Amino acid sequence: xxxxxxxxxxxxxxxxxxxxxxxxxxxxxxxxxxxxxxxxxxxxxxxxxxxxxxxxxxxxxxxxxxxxxxxxxxxxxxxxxxxxxxxxxxxxxxxxxxxxxxxxxxxxxxxxxxxxxxxxxxxxxxxxxxxxxxxxxxxxxxxxxxxxxxxxxxxxxxxxxxxxxxxxxxxxxxxxx
Amino acid sequence: xxxxxxxxxxxxxxxxxxxxxxxxxxxxxxxxxxxxxxxxxxxxxxxxxxxxxxxxxxxxxxxxxxxxxxxxxxxxxxxxxxxxxxxxxxxxxxxxxxxxxxxxxxxxxxxxxxxxxxxxxxxxxxxxxxxxxxxxxxxxxxxxxxxxxxxxxxxxxxxxxxxxxxxxxxxxxxxxxxxxxxxxxxxxxxxxxxxxxxxxxxxxxxxxxxxxxxxxxxxxxxxxxxxxxxxxxxxxxxxxxxxxxxxxxxx
Numbered sequence: 001x002x003x004x005x006x007x008x009x010x011x012x013x014x015x016x017x018x019x020x021x022x023x024x025x026x027x028x029x030x031x032x033x034x035x036x037x038x039x040x041x042x043x044x045x046x047x048x049x050x051x052x053x054x055x056x057x058x059x060x061x062x063x064x065x066x067x068x069x070x071x072x073x074x075x076x077x078x079x080x081x082x083x084x085x086x087x088x089x090x091x092x093x094x095x096x097x098x099x100x101x102x103x104x105x106x107x108x109x110x111x112x113x114x115x116x117x118x119x120x121x122x123x124x125x126x127x128x129x130x131x132x133x134x135x136x137x138x139x140x141x142x143x144x145x146x147x148x149x150x151x152x153x154x155x156x157x158x159x160x161x162x163x164x165x166x167x168x169x170x171x172x173x174x175x176x177x
Numbered sequence: 178x179x180x181x182x183x184x185x186x187x188x189x190x191x192x193x194x195x196x197x198x199x200x201x202x203x204x205x206x207x208x209x210x211x212x213x214x215x216x217x218x219x220x221x222x223x224x225x226x227x228x229x230x231x232x233x234x235x236x237x238x239x240x241x242x243x244x245x246x247x248x249x250x251x252x253x254x255x256x257x258x259x260x261x262x263x264x265x266x267x268x269x270x271x272x273x274x275x276x277x278x279x280x281x282x283x284x285x286x287x288x289x290x291x292x293x294x295x296x297x298x299x300x301x302x303x304x305x306x307x308x309x310x311x312x313x314x315x316x317x318x319x320x321x322x323x324x325x326x327x328x329x330x331x332x333x334x335x336x337x338x339x340x341x342x343x344x345x346x347x348x349x350x351x352x353x354x355x356x357x358x359x360x361x362x363x364x365x366x367x368x369x370x371x372x373x374x375x376x377x378x379x380x381x382x383x384x385x386x387x388x389x390x391x392x393x394x395x396x397x398x399x400x401x402x403x404x405x406x407x408x409x410x411x412x413x414x415x416x417x418x419x420x421x422x423x424x425x426x427x428x
Binding site for chain 2: 006027028029030031033034037038040041042045146147148150151154155
């Protein structure tokens with residue numbers, strides 16, 4: 001492979017203390033610490049955030065409802081993990097919705113973590129399950145919250161919709177006629 | 178020269194540094210080596226220009242000027258010789274190592290200055306400093322993360338960082354000089370010479386840890402903020418061109 005891109009990291013963002021972490025997008029970075037900083041710059045300037053997680057994209061194991069119904073499962077050996085470890089469980093509930101935090105399970109491989117998640121949270125029945133080892137996540141620290149997320153709240157910005165470009169163009173065209 | 182308004186002179190100099198550094202940062206928009214850093218540098222640029230606005234507004238209050246118009250007047254209609262920024266922030270953006278290292282050197286110094294200003298007896302200034310400092314903590318974390326990664330990354334990144342440091346170091350020495358008005362504001366604002374010693378100690382250690390060698394400075398850079406680099410007139414012409422083409426335009 002001649003891919004010179006940096007590795008990909010998934011970004012999860014918490015909008016307020018009581019809200020679940022939701023998947024917000026992806027950043028490239030040379031390592032996970034830079035990924036957290038890049039995530040802040042790319043995703044936390046406009047929307048509000050109180051905390052952020054980044055995790056290597058390769059650490060995320062996903063299964064769809066359909067795959068599970070057909071009994072398809074990837075081999076555990078693709079994701080070797082030594083011994084029992086904690087996994088975060090996320091679910092996507094609608095095609096257009098972002099994947100959001102459901103809970104945590106303990107398992108010895110990603111496919112087992114999915115099975116454990118179904119056992120524990122199966123009644124929620126998401127379209128997609130995502131699991132990833134807790135140990136692979138870098139989380140913003142409470143003391144980072146103020147310099148990382150506070151300043152964007154004080155910034156005034158105009159929503160795109162506030163620029164009356166469409167109306168203006170219509171008026172200009174009308175005058176030309 | 179007797180200064181009738183040492184505080185507004187001081188504030189305008191603070192603002193000028195931020196505005197010109199922000200302008201140089203903005204030149205990376207669309208040109209940074211990777212999308213994420215392009216966005217990060219655009220953020221730095223907006224933040225620094227925002228900080229400049231806050232200082233210009235305080236200067237306007239001090240002068241009894243209209244704080245909603247003063248920043249634009251200063252930025253778009255003031256002739257180049259009247260600016261009071263450091264030559265350090267005027268230098269062209271160079272390569273990415275150069276811009277990153279300049280940002281690190283400047284922000285590290287600013288951190289110490291803001292600490293001093295947060296404790297100032299001048300309440301409006303202390304309040305603005307506190308607001309700016311919070312955002313600068315994040316800038317510092319970002320640039321501080323890059324310095325060792327580039328200093329110790331590849332042969333090429335090390336070479337570029339060392340070349341950037343060799344060029345920037347003589348200009349950074351001017352941080353030790355008092356700002357306009359500073360000597361008349363003893364007790365209200367921190368002394369640049371004292372901040373410089375703290376700064377030098379911190380960055381020297383950090384740069385050495387990042388495998389970069391502190392150059393022995395031989396080039397003398399003028400510390401007088403009324404003296405500008407050869408690059409400055411073109412920068413100002415570029416910055417002011419659109420606003421001056423139609424001063425009455427509404428945005």
